[in-house]
Every structure is written in C-alpha cells, then in structure tokens.
Amino acid sequence: MKKRRSTGLTVMFSVIAVIYILPLFIVLMNSFKENTYVKTETFAWPAGDSFVGWANYLKGFTFGNYPFLKSVLFSFVITLLSTALILLCTSMAAWYIARVNTVLCKICYYLFVFSMVVPFQMLMFTLAKTADTLKLNTPWTIPIIYLGFGAGMAVFMFTGFVKDLPLEIEEAAAIDGCGPVRTFFVVIMPMLKPTMISIAILEIMWIWNDYLLPYLVLDRTKYMTIPIHIQYLQGSYGSVDLGAIMALITLSIIPVIVFYLTCQKYIIKGVAAGAVKG
Secondary structure, eight states: OHHHHHHHHHHHHHHHHHHHHHHHHHHHHHOOOHHHHHHHHHTSSSOOOBBBBTTHHHHHSSSSSSOOHHHHHHHHHHHHHHHHHHHHHHHHHHHHHSSSSHHHHHHHHHHHHHHHTOOOOGGHHHHHHHHHHOOOSSSTTHHHHHHHHHHHHHHHHHHHHTTTTTTHHHHHHTTOOOHHHHHHIIIIIHHHHHHHHHHHHHHHHHHOOOOOOHHHHHHHTOOOOOOHHHHHOBBBOOOBBHHHHHHHHHHHHHHHHHHHHHHHHHHHHHHHHHOOOO
C-alpha cells in the first residue's frame, strides 16, 4: 500500500513539474525560430525553414540604439544593491523588534506586515512623483524604493526566526564585551544565514523580473532594465520580433535559475531549522 501511494505521489509531482517547466521549454524552443513561425507554429519543434540558429540572440543583442548588455548591467546593479539593502536593514529591524518587546515595536511590526497587502497600484502615481522630487530615479537610488516595498515580507520572516534563537547566546556575547552592533554582525547574522538566503532568492526573483516599478521611476532615455528593454524590442509601425524577444527572455531567466539551483540546499536547511526550533 505504501509503495503504491509513493508511486502515485511521484507520478503526480512529476506531472506538476512538467506543467511548470513546459512554458520555459516553449520559450527556449521558440527562441531558435524565425519570427513568422513563432506565431504560426508556436508548439512545433524548430526545424527546416523555421530554424534560425543563434540569429535571434544576435538580433536581440544588436537591436535598436540601446545596448542589451547595458540593460543587463543596470538590472544586476539594481538587483544586487536592492537585495543587499533589504537583507541588511530588515534583519537589523527584525532583531530589534524581536528583542525589544515594547508597544512601539509591536506597532512597527504590524505596519510592516500590513504593507504586504497594500496593492502597488494604489501608490504608483504618487510614488513616481516622489521619486522624481527626491532624485530616486537612477539605478543607484531606486534600491531605496525597493527597500520600502520588500521590507514587509523580510521583516515578517526574520522576526519569526529571531524569536526562536536562544537569548543566552546574546547574553554571553554581552558578558564578553560585545556591544549591540558587534553582537548583531558577529553572533546574530551568521545564524540568520539560511533565512537570509531564502529571502534573498525571493527578493532577487522579484526585483530581477520587475517591470512596473523601474518603468515608472527610471529615466528610460538613460536607464533600461532587461524587462523594459524587451518591451521596447519593436520594429517600425509597432511590429514585434517574437523570436528575438524569446531569445532575450531566455537569457534573462538563466541567472535566476543558476542562483536558485546554487542556493537550493540553503533553502532546505532554513526550512528545516525553522521546523525544529522552539
């Protein structure tokens, strides 16, 4: 009976995995097709006249006056700076909230949690105006805005993990002469590593693929991220080269997949650590 149940679960999860992978495979397959065949033979294997090799990738790199590699650079800068800022600020805030049990800390915690349910559409027009006024419309300043939007989930996850950490370790560090700053960076931060990696993956996947916030905030004549660059991959009279778009989408997916596969073991450790504490 157990063997039959195990086989059934294996088949079910295999089907679910195929369903999730299928769209990625279709994008990859169509990135090697000529534009016309992408529209007419979307699910067909690229062969014969439809197969164009690496032409779509070369076209995507050289299309228009804005270099694709420049968009890749800006996406990397925004993603890395934003993620680092979110991890540093929210982990410190969560540690303070978890250890200083005051009414003000509880109010701040619930405000962070409440920010998770506020739709971005409610804020986007006011946000765009504020970003222009405060000069937050560059790749080096937009991470401040991402910190505001990403803090809710990060503080929520960090606070739950910090509450399960033994307080005796911090007391021992204080006896040894560690101040609050040194205690956090030397004692607390290493223990937060599994949770940090889990949050980093979620934030990186969101920021790397985000289209709306950079589109509203950044000066598009100077700065384009990968999603904005792909959206502007159009020819004369609004014609769209779907083959080149599929090629650039494939290239934009690869870094996130590599990062996720590299850090997957840390996610499992983080989940297991949270499950056995308390």
